[in-house]
Amino acid sequence: MRLLHTSDWHLGRSLHRVSMLDAQSAFLDHLVDAARAHEVDAVLVAGDVYDRAVPPLAAVELFDRTLHRLAAAGVPTVMISGNHDSARRLGVAAGLIERAGIHLRTGPDGCAVPVVLADTYGDVALYGVPYLEPALVKDAFGVERTGHEAVVAAAMDRIRADLAGRPPGTRSVVLAHAFVVGGTASDSERDITVGGVAAVPSAVFDGVDYAALGHLHGCQTITDRVRYSGSPLAYSFSEAAHRKSMWLVDLGADGAVTAERIDCPVPRPLARLTGRIDDLLSDPAHEPYEDAFVEATLTDPVRPAEPMARLTKRFPHTLSLVFAPERPPGDDDGVSYARRLRGRDRRQIAEDFVAHVRGAGPDAAERAVLSAAFDEVRTADAEAAG
Structure with missing residues (x-):
């Protein structure tokens, strides 16, 4: 079975007050085209569909158009809510939408209710573990400790119990939105620390063939079976060096996983430049960044006059200006x-x-x-x- 794993769309988000909606629309065009071209059996969206609980209307309309296109293409989609989403709003009309092949999992009650798809080798059960706020769901899971590890582990216990009752050879996939030990964060993710602890161990996902993770914005492999797709676009300058992509995952007859990255379109690259203003404005080595979104860190001992106006003459898309003056001995x-x-x-x-x-x-x-x-x-x- 072939799966396209993505996450952290953050529809409606801006970059230093610059709207990213056009870039998000271009990415979603690319996603639908990639799903068709690679003949995927399902699209997996591991949370943070929107950037905030009450997204702007334009973001909702973009989401709606994308769901219609995926449904029209006959591509089943499994989607969970993230910590930026309103689980209740995202989950509205989930039962009706499911008839079109769009499967939403936004609450603790649905964690052990899989979407079951089949290929020539048998069934694949796809489970969704949305972002679970420990204080709000610990009672639903019957756990005493308020922490991410406890509630995610409880959700996984339910999933393993459901899986144990299915026909032998049933393969399994879990979508989860969490901070897993070994992952590398950026400046873009919202803190989900509870009691000083934010991360859950990757061993929590033992017993399933593939865990499609969301939350961290860098594409990364925790283990061969536990991966983050990362966000499709850079949402802070800390992501300037990221290669934005999706995972194309093939699940073999025995549950073996092979995965390759499909690059996402880059509407405008990000660049972090550091130096004295005269050097930034004259150095030919900076020519490749003249059309990039730029964060400039000025090291002039004395703050120069009108630095932003001067920088934007060469780098018209300068968005951030930082001062780190050189200090004499x-x-x-x-x-x-x-x-x-x-x-x-x-x-x-x-x-x-x-x-x-x-x-x-x-x-x-x-x-x-x-x-x-x-x-x-x-x-x-x-x-x-x-």
Whole structure:
């Protein structure tokens, strides 16, 4: 059986206030085309369909169009909710939608209710373990400990029990949305830590042939049978080096797994550039990034004037500007703030702050502005006290 494993669409999300909806639409076109071209038996979507619980209307319309296209192509789709989704909203009309071959699993009660598909070698049971908020579902699973490992393990116990009652040779696939030990996070995922512990061990998924994971945005292999597809698009500059893809998984007659990556379209690459502004603007080595989304980290000792306006002349899609000024040897940046303030009046403290942030103290005109501002404040304080 051939499966196309994807996750973390985050429909409706933006990148530094730039809408990603067109790029998401292009990805979903690619997904439907890939499902047809590779003649997949099912599409697996391992959570975080939307970026937030109440998504914008345009994101809902895109989701709706995609479901219609998958259904029209006759490609069964199994989908779970993630921690960004509203499980109840995503699961509305799941029973009706299932008639079209779109199978939603959004609550704890459905974890052990598989979608059963068949190929020439027999049945494949596909189970969905959505994101399970421990405090909300521990009673449903009868677990005492409030933690991700406990509730995911309880869900898997139910799945293994259901699987044990099926005909011998039934192969199994689990979709799950969780942070599994061994996975590498990025800046894009929302923290799901409970009691200081966010991760569950991969051994929780023992006993099934393939675990299709969602939540982490980097495509990665935890074990040959436990994999993250990652997000189809980069949603933060921490993902600039990611190769965005989906897993094309073939499940053999004996449950053996082979998998290959299918690259996702890249609407605009991401680049992280670091250096002094004059170097960034002149270095020919940066030519490949002139059409990229750029995060620029400026190391100038003194903050340059109008840096964003200057950078966007060469890199028109600069989205993020970070300042990390080079500090000369012997710089007192490590000295405690309290010690640096000791013995200084308010005007001197303000001048020190300007020097700390910009790398150079205020000039004569700026000192005059600061002095006038403090004189005005002092006068107002005196009048209020009088």
